[in-house]
Amino acid sequence: MAGAAVVSAVVLLVLAWYFRPWLHTTVYGVYTTPVIPLAAAIGLVLAGVARRYLGPFVSGQIGVFVFIVVLVASVSVTGLLAGEELGKATMESVGTASSLSETDPGKPRVVTKAVASRYASNTLNFPQYRIEGGDITVRDGTPYWSYALAPDGAFNYYTKRQHGTVLVDMTRQNAEVDTVVGDLKKGVGPAFYNNYRFAMFKQANYLVAYDDPFMVVHEGDQHIAVPYTKPEFHWFPLPYTTPEWGGVVLIDSDGRIEDLSPTEAREHPVLQDQKLYPFELTRQKVAATKYRNGIVNTFTSHEDEIEVAPVPGEGNDQPFLVFTEDGPEYVVAVEPYGQAQGLKEVWTVDARTGEYEIYTPSRSLFGARKATDYVRQAARTTDWNRFRPSEPIPVVVDGQLYWQVRVVPSDSSGIAYTAFVNARSTDVHEVSTTAEVAAFLRGDPVATGRDDEPAPGDRTPTIVVQRVAPNGTVIETLEVYGNETVRVVQGNTTATASG
Secondary structure, eight states, rough: OHHHHHHHHHHHHHHHTTTGGGGGGHHHHHTHHHHHHHHHHHHHHHHHHHHHHHHHHHHHHHHHHHHHHHHHHHHHHHOOOOOOOOHHHHHHHOOOOOOOBBTTSOOOSSHHHHHHHHHHHHHHOTTTTTEEEEEEETTTTEEEEEEEEEEEEEEHHHOOOEEEEEEEEOSSOOOOEEEEOOOOBSSSSSOOGGGGGHHHHHHHSSSSSOOOEEEEEETTTEEEEEEEEEEEEEOOOOOEEEEEEEEEEEEEEEEEEEEHHHHHHHHHHGTTOOSOOOHHHHHHHHHHHGGOOHHHHHHOOOOOOOOOOOOOOOOSSSSEEEETTEEEEEEEEEEHHHSOOOOOOEEEEEEETEEEEEEOOOOOOHHHHHHHHHHHHHOSOOOOOTTTEEEEEEEEETTEEEEEEEETTTOSSSSEEEEEEETTTTOEEEEHHHHHHHHHHOOOOOOOOOTTOOOTTTTOEEEEEEEEEESSOOOEEEEEEEEEEEEEEETEEEEEEOO
């Protein structure tokens, strides 16, 4: 019997070691909760004392009860301690910005995440695959929404690999979708023996927290990049951990895995121009600055307390990645705690170095939530039962802060128009096309309608011309107004239609 028990224990240990990626959530949770040994020690000591008077069974129950109570109480306290430590450390290391970086007009963020997902799904022409993920990548200097072409259905899940990468140009209002085809040995979506995550936990750093992956297409080759954080331990007054940037794991199409430090990631040729800093860490650190005046303040007077502004984004929330003339930056707009919706601070984080800066407006500006209200007020003829404002991102044009709000149909089938709301004057500028968005970001005058014609968003086209793909997806739309004409050329035949 003893021999069989030993053999069973060895087999279980071997299986646990091989399938350790499946145990990561539990193992990492225990590893980053150092109060567990303390709670266990207190429970054992009290159980030992009780054993002398109450017997082994009752003392065991007391020990378990004490362990649970001490653990729950300790985790609650250490959660507050970790938040305060992270917030104060962030405030101590952040730089002060006198102004915000000008937005790069050559890389406008036009397509929202929800619309990009719809574009990617509508143009998909692989019946055995589906799109998975949705994150920003850069190819040849242009930012795209990237998706993995993952196996679809139970049979394909076990028998196929990731088949490629779907890229949606985020700088173009219409559906500009490119699919890079090629199986990845370790990819996103298939069963564990073909899955990047299972391989990554076995070959890269195990005791870290990985962000969501994003696809990188470099010189025609596909790669998976995964930023991650690692815990930093603190021991007084109770043991707890706070996250810090650990690096980036890079996986190529042949399944080779590189665990890169932040410096190595910035120097790697495949990751040039890519965002590298973890998204979740950005939000977590900025949100933790609400503890800048201490834990007690957050439960009493709330002096100088902030909160990350909640914004409409259809599954996509702050921070938003924007491309400025100084490079890619995460931008987080924060409001005062409570009912106030003014703009208290704008945090910018270099998406490649992780350097934080804070911009505090010298005059009163309204925040992201209020910007969507002004868009609704300005477009009185828009049917807000069928459309919604989405992803208000801060952009800077000629030193002026604007909220760039995309108005999209309820089914996320496209971009109806884009509204730029001046954060100081509340003026709303509506533009209809990609060219007009770029012109506005350059600071060029943008025609918003002639005297005899309503402005974009308020006018109704007399002719709508759509370029349609074989599968029925609308690739491009041309709206014709007033006395404009449409000329169609086919071979040597020309036909003209008047608007």
